[in-house]
Every structure is written in C-alpha cells, then in structure tokens.
Amino acid sequence: MSQYNLTYIIPPYLLNTCLGSELHRKLAQQDEQLSVLNVIxxxxxxxxxxxxxxxNKATRFSDDHYxxxxxxxxxxxxxxxxxVLGxxxxxxxxxxxxxxxxxxxxxxVEDEPSIKSQPNNQPLGDPATDKLSVYSSRTIGEINFSNLAKFDNYPKDYKKYLEYPLKxxxxxAKVKANHKYKVPTSFLTFEDFNFDYPLPVxxxxxxxxxxxxxxxNSSNLNIININxxxxxxLNGTAIPQPSIDxxxxxxxxxxxxxxxxxTGIFYYELxxxxxxxxxxxxxxxxxxNDQSMSSESSLYICAGFTKRLINLENPITANTTSAIIDLEKVKDDIYYKEIIEDQQTIESLIISRPGELKGxxxxxxxxSTFYNSVKGSESLQRSAIINGNRRLTQLTRSNLAELDSxxxxxxVPFKTKILKESNRRIYKTDTMGCGINFIDKSIFITLNGxxxxxxxxxxxTSNNSLLDNLFSDKSSSVYPIIGFKIDDSADGxxxxxxxxxxxxxxFNISNYVKNFKQENQKYLYLSLLDKESNDPIEKSLKEDSNMLNQLIKGYLNHEGYLETFKSFNNDLQSLSQEVNKVIENEDFIELKNSHAVNRQVIKNYLLxxxxxxxxxxxxxxYRKIFTSPxxxxxxxxxDILHFTHLLKNYIERKLGRRYEFDFEYKESEDDLYEKAYSFRTQLQxxxxxxxxxxxxxxxxxxxxEKGLLNLPKVNLAFNNYSKNISNLLSEINKIILQSLGFSKTSNLEDIFENVNNNIRTLSLNDDKFTLVNFEKDHVDL
Structure with missing residues (x-):
C-alpha cells in the first residue's frame, strides 16, 4: 500500500501530551490495532x-450519531x-x-396552536380534535432523558439535548445536515461510535x-478534505465586485x-x-504583490491565529460597555441567518486582514511581517493622542508612534515560484508553518521545515489589559485563521x-515538542520533590516495601496471572529467607477466596x-451467575465467538490462508464447513x-478474497477475533470477582487510574501538565 494512502489518526506530536494520551486511550477502547498503528x-x-x-441512511434521523x-x-x-404505535x-x-x-x-415541527384556538369544552392536546398540538407540543409526549443511564457516556456537548423537545x-438536525461546509469531528468513523477529535480538521x-x-457563484469556492x-x-472566471464596498x-x-x-502546543502548515x-x-x-512576476513575488495572503472571543470595547472611551463577539456563533450565523445581529459591525470586522482583525x-x-492586532490598535490610539499633543516635537511623535506597533x-521572505511556464503558468509558494505554544505563551513560524x-x-503582550491578549486567561481558546485578497479580473x-x-x-514538530517537554520536566520533578515528603502514600511505599508487593500481587490476582503470581511470590520467599523474614499465608487465602484457580482454567479454555x-x-x-438476566x-x-472461530477456520482453509500445502491441513474443507453450518443450526x-x-x-x-472484503462485518469479526477473546475474558473475570465481593479492578490499577485522572485535571489548570502523557512517560517501561 502506498504511503500516500495513509493518514495519521492522531498527529504523532500530540501523543507526547496529556490530550494525546486521552485520545489514544479512547481509540484503543474502540480498536486496539488502530491505536497501535495510529494510521489508517x-x-x-x-x-x-x-x-x-x-x-443506514434510510433509517437515520440525523447524520450525527449521538x-x-x-x-x-x-x-x-x-x-x-x-x-400512534398502538x-x-x-x-x-x-x-x-x-x-x-x-x-x-x-x-x-409545525407551530403549536394558541390556546385561544381551542374549543371551549375541549382541553389542549386532545387527540380527537387537536392533532396539531399533540404532535407539535413541547410538553405532550415529551420525556427528559437527562437521568437516563443509556446516555451517561455521551459527550458533554450533547447532554443539553436530552432536555430538548422533539421539534x-x-x-x-436539519440545520446540521444543511451546513455545506460541515465535516465530521474526525476522519475516523464507525457505525456506532464517534471518535470525537477535538482539534481542527x-x-x-x-x-x-x-x-x-x-x-x-463566481469562483466555485470549495473546501475539500482529501488524503x-x-x-x-477556487476555480473560475473573472470575479465580480463583491457587495461590500x-x-x-x-x-x-x-x-x-x-x-x-x-492542548499545550498546536501546529499546522500550508x-x-x-x-x-x-x-x-x-x-x-x-x-x-508584484504583477510583473519576478522570482521573489509573494501573495496577499496571511495566516496565523485569532481569539474566539473578540472584545470590541474601546479602552480610551469613557463609560463604554464591553461588546464581546464569539466567532463560533458568527461562523454558524453566516450559514443559517440572512441577517445576523449587529451585522454592519461584524461584516466590517471579518473582512479585515488577519493580524489587523481584532484579536x-x-x-x-x-x-514577511508578523502583525499583532492588539498592539497595532494600541499604536494607532497612541498616535492619535500624541498627534493631538502640541507640546511634543515632531521627532518625538514619530518615535513614539512607531514604538511597540x-x-x-x-x-526571511515567503516566495512564490514559477513551476511551469508556457501559455499557462503554475505558481507555488513556500511551505509556511504556524504554531502556538500555550505553555510559554509564544507563536512560532517555520519556513520549508x-x-x-x-x-x-x-x-x-499588550500594554493595556483591557484589550484582547492572545493568552489573557486560561479560557482563551483560539482558531487558526487564513485570509487573502483576490484579483477581481483573474481567470484560473x-x-x-x-x-x-x-x-x-x-517541520520536525515532534522534536520541538520533545525538547520543550524535557525542559518542562525539570519543573515537574522539582515540584514533585517538594511535595513528596508530605505525601503519605509515597512515604508509605518507600518505607514499607510489603505494601508495594501487595499491590503488585493484587493486580496479578485480579487479572488471573496465576503463574506469574506464583513466580513473583517464590522470588519474595527466597528473598525473605535471605533476610530472615517470614512470608504470611494470607496470599494463598486471597487466591482461594478469589477463585484464582477457576479463573485460570476459564482463561486457558478461552485462549x-x-x-x-x-x-x-x-x-x-457459576450457573446461577451466568444465567441471570x-x-x-x-x-x-x-457462542458467537465459537461460531466466528468455526467460520474463520473454514474460510482460511477454503482460501488457503493458513498453510501452503494441502497435507498440512488437519481437517478437510467439507468437514470444517459441516462443523460451522451445524453449529449455526444449533444457534438458531x-x-x-x-x-x-x-x-x-x-x-x-x-x-x-474479494468476496470476503465485500462483507465488512464478517471481515471485522475475523480481524478482531483475538481482541474480542481478550475483552470477553476480562468481562468474565470481573463478573466472577464482583460476585465474590471483590472490586472490578485491583488497588494498583486504581492508583494508576487516579494518578492519570489527576494529571488530566491538572492539565486544565496548570500549563506544565499539558505535556504529560502519564502512560507513555511513566508506565510503559
């Protein structure tokens, strides 16, 4: 397969961050193989x-799964x-x-009729006379799903919809479906699972x-996501003058x-x-910018970042009220509303050049110049004040006006090169990269890597706190932005x-993140050393090795690694004899109480x-346990795994996948077919x-082989067979442990999970923790 047909699922540099860790874990829960490869x-x-x-287009109520x-x-x-349902x-x-x-x-979806339109003796919502109000009512037949367990794992952005009336x-759903530029949350899709990638696609x-x-209409504007x-x-003839003068x-x-x-660090190239x-x-x-087309010509195009929330307040005007514009709302209103609130102000704002557009x-x-709209705005205001002050000399005015613009x-120049020249010219720019570092609060620019x-x-940083600094607070989310001017008479x-x-x-962004991460780790280690002496768990683990040993043995017991448990315990016994310590028999009582031997037998049968x-x-x-509803x-x-196993053996024999020569097969194709078909009849x-x-x-x-590829669900069942065996084993193990009064997970797993959760929480409030991937940095040895 060509490498050009492969794309990353999660950008590799993000795997060094807390966000990347969360995305990787979520992906692994759905498809372990894809999470290992991280390409599709x-x-x-x-x-x-x-x-x-x-x-399932014929039976779907919305393109959005949730x-x-x-x-x-x-x-x-x-x-x-x-x-209606009888x-x-x-x-x-x-x-x-x-x-x-x-x-x-x-x-x-019809408008609900007013109460005045109802007959005097007929209550609102009576199906006999008021069909409209029954169907379109926001109260009749409506149920709030907020407390329904089925929706507990839905993304928080969808929780509010659980209270919405059906209409x-x-x-x-109609609005979402009609959005011409709407794309999925990620390029990875499953029938019953949305991999919600939180960053731009x-x-x-x-x-x-x-x-x-x-x-x-004039240039056939299109946004295409491919490979x-x-x-x-843009593709069209001469572009007419737009309606905004x-x-x-x-x-x-x-x-x-x-x-x-x-996110910590984000980067893109164009x-x-x-x-x-x-x-x-x-x-x-x-x-x-140069119509004579010299070799160093460049374009009227800008790229960078803009704040999501833009403050239109004028800091030098007294008694003004703050006017905040949310670009998320603006971009949606553009598609769905002919007239948007405060249209003139917003239109004049969003046609400005990036870097001059507020925020x-x-x-x-x-x-080849970086423009800071906040400082640029301050500079203009300062110039107005200076020019109005007659006491300042002309020289002083010029120096102060240019200061901190x-x-x-x-x-370095961003050049546009001619790749081909005949009756048609092909131009191509350098590759420009733009990154934002929320940790040290900087923006970095790359050119051709x-x-x-x-x-x-x-x-x-702005000198005026009232203006929109890019990193003014922890909730200051941003968008990448691109802006360009067009030649109204162009054709191409x-x-x-x-x-x-x-x-x-x-650009080697992974190396940039790793180097920055190493510097960041110094702070984390120093911070943790300061706290270590006050941490009772850390102190207990260092002073009492028996606690750590018990945590390890508890994990091995929970997961059913009986042989490893015995080996580990034998090592501890040998060590204890050398230092004249006594090993208690509590471990063997624990194994007996948790049915460790039985769970080992189940594991061997499945594998x-x-x-x-x-x-x-x-x-x-365990008849009573596994026959319960x-x-x-x-x-x-x-039984499904059993059937899958029989079918898999039959197909591999039929297609000659497993062995090269016929004499290597222990069973004939007909025998394997008969086994699989007979078991299917039993299931029916x-x-x-x-x-x-x-x-x-x-x-x-x-x-x-081609016929098998045309059956995606069968192919998926075959490919995920080992994964499904592992998942089923884990589920059986947890059910038995719970029935015996044990928890689903071991204490060691709980500790790791709690640490991971704490790091995720810290990453939302402390910049230093955004570059911590706990599992990759501290668990995978």
Missing part, C-alpha cells in the same frame, strides 16, 4: 469518505404516548419507527453572507473547531498553488493546501478456543435474536 488507509471503510451514514440516537428515542416515546409499542422496530417519523414529521431536535468561511455567495489534507479551492477587504477562513489552551493564463496577463486569483495575530506573506519582521521565528510572550484556479497533522509535516468445555465449566461452577449475554457472546434453535448470527453466516457464500 484512505481506502478503509472507517475513513470518512464524505458521507457519514453509508449503510443526535440520531436521542431523536430516535424521543420519537419512540412521543409516538408511543400519543397512541397497544404494543415495543414491537416497533427501527425501520417502522423511521417510516412513521417521516409520515408525521411535518406535523411534529427542536428535528430543527437542529478543516476550514470554514468567516465571510459575510453576500460576499460568500458571490465567491461561491489527510484540507484544501481551500471595501477595497482592502480580505476573504477570511477559520477552522471548524477552536483550540483550547489545555502552501498555495495557482495557475493563470497568458491571455489574462497571468493574473492569479489570489492577488500577487488576531498573523504572518503576512506579502511583506506590534509588527515583527520574520527575517525550518524554524524561522519565535514571537515571544513579551512581543505578543487556486488551491490552499493545509496540513493539520494528519500527514507528515516538513485455546475450547468453548464447549468453557460453557460446561461455567455451568458447573444481567449476565446471560455472556453465554451468547461465547437456542436464540431468538439472530441478527449477528445471520451477519456472520454470509461468510458461507464467500468464494475468494
């Missing part, structure tokens, strides 16, 4: 291909309560429920509605998601490629190619695929829910 092929069924619901589940449940209860609502399956949903959808959720326009519509890159593309206007884009300070025709004097869509900090390709020379400039905290195409970390960067012996053993020793699903999972007589059995049974129709 763009041909994979789990890679986002532009359609979120590939298989919203879909909430609307489905809300619809079920709504229709059941008002009587006397037996539980018999309504998903397809029938979706059919009814579409039937009554228009009535569900509001339907409207919300694409761009969205921050352009006034009329201006955006004109750009779409791990996010591209802004401002010659210095910029077309600005921000990312789909903002960046929280707890380059611009354009083509222009000789018949149009080689004019490019993104305007060049923004950006590099200008045109003059917020402009920083990067020191080389660190060109670090803009320090002192250079970024342009592409801004952006890498958010899903492909290899030109050796002895499913029939496993079921007999569970029936003899709470745990009976375990028996079904064992044992269980009522045969959906998963039927899905796996489609493997009987496989004739070749």
């Amino acid at each position: 092929s763009t041909d994979s069924p789990h890679y986002y291909q532009g359609n979120i619901d590939n298989n 919203l879909n589940e909430i609307i489905k449940e809300k619809t079920f209860y709504k229709l059941a309560i008002i009587g 006397d037996n609502p539980m018999e309504c399956d998903n397809s029938h429920l979706y059919e009814l949903y579409n039937t009554f959808k228009n009535r569900l 509001d959720l339907i409207t919300l 694409s761009w969205v326009p921050l352009i006034p509605k009329k201006l955006l519509t004109g750009l779409e 791990g890159y996010s591209n802004i593309e 401002d010659k210095s206007k910029y077309f600005n884009f921000i990312t789909d998601k903002h960046i929280e300070p707890s 380059e611009v490629e354009q083509s222009a025709k000789e018949s149009n004097n080689f004019k490019t869509i993104i305007a060049l 923004s900090f950006a590099v200008n390709f045109e003059d 917020g402009r920083v020379d990067i020191g 080389v660190l060109a400039r670090v803009i320090t905290e002192d250079e970024l 195409n342009a592409k801004i190619k952006t890498n958010f970390g899903f492909k290899e960067f030109k 050796n695929n002895d499913f029939e012996l496993l079921l007999k053993f569970l029936s003899l020793n 709470k745990n009976s699903h375990i028996l079904f999972e064992i 007589t044992t269980y009522k829910d045969l959906e998963r059995v039927n899905e796996l049974s489609s493997a009987f129709l496989v004739k070749d």
Whole structure:
C-alpha cells in the first residue's frame, strides 16, 4: 500500500501530551490495532469518505450519531404516548419507527396552536380534535432523558439535548445536515461510535453572507478534505465586485473547531498553488504583490491565529460597555441567518486582514511581517493622542508612534515560484508553518521545515489589559485563521493546501515538542520533590516495601496471572529467607477466596478456543451467575465467538490462508464447513435474536478474497477475533470477582487510574501538565 494512502489518526506530536494520551486511550477502547498503528488507509471503510451514514441512511434521523440516537428515542416515546404505535409499542422496530417519523414529521415541527384556538369544552392536546398540538407540543409526549443511564457516556456537548423537545431536535438536525461546509469531528468513523477529535480538521468561511455567495457563484469556492489534507479551492472566471464596498477587504477562513489552551502546543502548515493564463496577463486569483512576476513575488495572503472571543470595547472611551463577539456563533450565523445581529459591525470586522482583525495575530506573506492586532490598535490610539499633543516635537511623535506597533519582521521572505511556464503558468509558494505554544505563551513560524521565528510572550503582550491578549486567561481558546485578497479580473484556479497533522509535516514538530517537554520536566520533578515528603502514600511505599508487593500481587490476582503470581511470590520467599523474614499465608487465602484457580482454567479454555468445555465449566461452577438476566449475554457472546472461530477456520482453509500445502491441513474443507453450518443450526434453535448470527453466516457464500472484503462485518469479526477473546475474558473475570465481593479492578490499577485522572485535571489548570502523557512517560517501561 502506498504511503500516500495513509493518514495519521492522531498527529504523532500530540501523543507526547496529556490530550494525546486521552485520545489514544479512547481509540484503543474502540480498536486496539488502530491505536497501535495510529494510521489508517484512505481506502478503509472507517475513513470518512464524505458521507457519514453509508449503510443506514434510510433509517437515520440525523447524520450525527449521538443526535440520531436521542431523536430516535424521543420519537419512540412521543409516538408511543400519543397512541400512534398502538397497544404494543415495543414491537416497533427501527425501520417502522423511521417510516412513521417521516409520515408525521411535518406535523411534529409545525407551530403549536394558541390556546385561544381551542374549543371551549375541549382541553389542549386532545387527540380527537387537536392533532396539531399533540404532535407539535413541547410538553405532550415529551420525556427528559437527562437521568437516563443509556446516555451517561455521551459527550458533554450533547447532554443539553436530552432536555430538548422533539421539534427542536428535528430543527437542529436539519440545520446540521444543511451546513455545506460541515465535516465530521474526525476522519475516523464507525457505525456506532464517534471518535470525537477535538482539534481542527478543516476550514470554514468567516465571510459575510453576500460576499460568500458571490465567491461561491463566481469562483466555485470549495473546501475539500482529501488524503489527510484540507484544501481551500477556487476555480473560475473573472470575479465580480463583491457587495461590500471595501477595497482592502480580505476573504477570511477559520477552522471548524477552536483550540483550547489545555492542548499545550498546536501546529499546522500550508502552501498555495495557482495557475493563470497568458491571455489574462497571468493574473492569479489570489492577488500577487508584484504583477510583473519576478522570482521573489509573494501573495496577499496571511495566516496565523485569532481569539474566539473578540472584545470590541474601546479602552480610551469613557463609560463604554464591553461588546464581546464569539466567532463560533458568527461562523454558524453566516450559514443559517440572512441577517445576523449587529451585522454592519461584524461584516466590517471579518473582512479585515488577519493580524489587523481584532484579536488576531498573523504572518503576512506579502511583506514577511508578523502583525499583532492588539498592539497595532494600541499604536494607532497612541498616535492619535500624541498627534493631538502640541507640546511634543515632531521627532518625538514619530518615535513614539512607531514604538511597540506590534509588527515583527520574520527575517526571511515567503516566495512564490514559477513551476511551469508556457501559455499557462503554475505558481507555488513556500511551505509556511504556524504554531502556538500555550505553555510559554509564544507563536512560532517555520519556513520549508525550518524554524524561522519565535514571537515571544513579551512581543505578543499588550500594554493595556483591557484589550484582547492572545493568552489573557486560561479560557482563551483560539482558531487558526487564513485570509487573502483576490484579483477581481483573474481567470484560473487556486488551491490552499493545509496540513493539520494528519500527514507528515516538513517541520520536525515532534522534536520541538520533545525538547520543550524535557525542559518542562525539570519543573515537574522539582515540584514533585517538594511535595513528596508530605505525601503519605509515597512515604508509605518507600518505607514499607510489603505494601508495594501487595499491590503488585493484587493486580496479578485480579487479572488471573496465576503463574506469574506464583513466580513473583517464590522470588519474595527466597528473598525473605535471605533476610530472615517470614512470608504470611494470607496470599494463598486471597487466591482461594478469589477463585484464582477457576479463573485460570476459564482463561486457558478461552485462549485455546475450547468453548464447549468453557460453557460446561461455567455451568458447573457459576450457573446461577451466568444465567441471570444481567449476565446471560455472556453465554451468547461465547457462542458467537465459537461460531466466528468455526467460520474463520473454514474460510482460511477454503482460501488457503493458513498453510501452503494441502497435507498440512488437519481437517478437510467439507468437514470444517459441516462443523460451522451445524453449529449455526444449533444457534438458531437456542436464540431468538439472530441478527449477528445471520451477519456472520454470509461468510458461507464467500468464494475468494474479494468476496470476503465485500462483507465488512464478517471481515471485522475475523480481524478482531483475538481482541474480542481478550475483552470477553476480562468481562468474565470481573463478573466472577464482583460476585465474590471483590472490586472490578485491583488497588494498583486504581492508583494508576487516579494518578492519570489527576494529571488530566491538572492539565486544565496548570500549563506544565499539558505535556504529560502519564502512560507513555511513566508506565510503559
């Protein structure tokens, strides 16, 4: 497979951070193999291909997985309560429920009638006379799901939707679906799981509605996410003058998601490629600063960062009230509302050049200068005051006006080179990288993979605390921003190619993070040494080695590593004899009480695929536990794994996967087929829910490797067989331990989990902990 078809799931440099640790753990819970590789092929069924619901589009209420589940449940209860589902609502399956949903959808979202329109003797909501209010009412048939256990693990952003009435959720789903520039939270998708990547994956326009519509119509504006890159593309003929009369206007884009300070360090790279025709004097869509096209020409384009919350307050005007603009709301309002609140102010704001747009900090390709909007604004205000003061000399005025203007020379030019020249020219810029470091509060700029400039905290900090400093507080989230000017008479195409970390960067950002992390560790070690003497647990572990030994043995016992437990205990006994200590027999009592030997037998049966012996053993020793309604699903999972194992053996024999020569097979293809088919018949007589059995049974129709690939669920079951064995073993182990009065996890695991949780909490409040990946830095030895 070509490396160009592979993209990272989590940018590698993030794996050195606390955020990366959390993302990696979440990925491992869903797919252990993907978490180890951390790459995915763009041909994979789990890679986002532009359609979120590939298989179940006909029965989905929303493209968003979580919203879909909430609307489905809300619809079920709504229709059941008002009587649409009949006397037996539980018999309504998903397809029938979706059919009814579409039937009554228009009535569900209609405006609720006023009370005045009701007959005098008829209460509001009576199905006999007031069908409209029954369906569209925000109270009748509505249930608050906030305390429902089913939704406990949903992301916090979705918890508020559990209280929404159905009609509001339907409207919300429509809005989300109609967003032209909407992309998933990540490029990794599963049928019943959303890998919610919290950092940017694409761009969205921050352009006034009329201006955006004109750009779409004249230049076919498109934002394409392909092979791990996010591209802004323009392709069209001469662009008409936009409706906003401002010659210095910029077309600005921000990312789909903002960046929280707890990220620690974030970095992205971009380059611009354009083509222009000789018949149009080689004019490019993104305007060049030198139309004669020398080899060092550059573009009217800027890139950097902008604050999410922009403060429009004028600090030199007395008695002003603070006006805060949230760019998250602005970018959504652009798509959904023809007229947005305070439209004139917002339009004049978002057409400004990045670096001059309030709250923004950006590099200008045109003059290779970094612009700080906050200091630039201060400089203009200071100049106005100085110019109005007649006591100052002209020389003093000039010096003070230029002082601390917020402009920083990067020191290297960002060039645009001609790659091809004939009747059509192809231009390409250098690769510029822009990073933000929330820990030392700096911005760093790279050029073609080389660190060109670090803009320090002192250079970024405003002298006026009332203005928007980039790092003014811990809640100051930011967006990457791109802005450019266009040539209204150009004819050609342009592409801004952006890498958010899903492909290899030109700049070695991983090395930058590691070096910065080493410096950061010095602070952490010193801080921990100061606290160590006051930590009773740390002190106890150092002074009493027996406590640490008990923690280790407790973990080995919980996980069923009986042989390792015995070996470890023998080592301790040998050591104790050397130092004349006595080993107590409490360990062996603990093993007996926790059924360690039985759990070891279960483990061996599962790992050796002895499913029939496993079921007999569970029936003899734990029949009551595993036939209870709470745990009976375990028996079904064992049979499913047994069926998967038989099918897997049959398919490997049929396709000749396992052995090269026929004489190496112990059983014939017909024998393996008969075993698998016979067991399928047994399952059909044992269980009522045969959906998963039927899905796996489609493997009987496989004739070749290509046919197997056309059965993604069967292929997934085969590939995840070992993982599913491990998961089932862990679940059985925990059920037995809980039934005996033990906890699900050992004390040692609890300690590690608590430490990890504490570090995650600290990372939200202490910059120094954002670069700590506890598992990678301190656990994986």
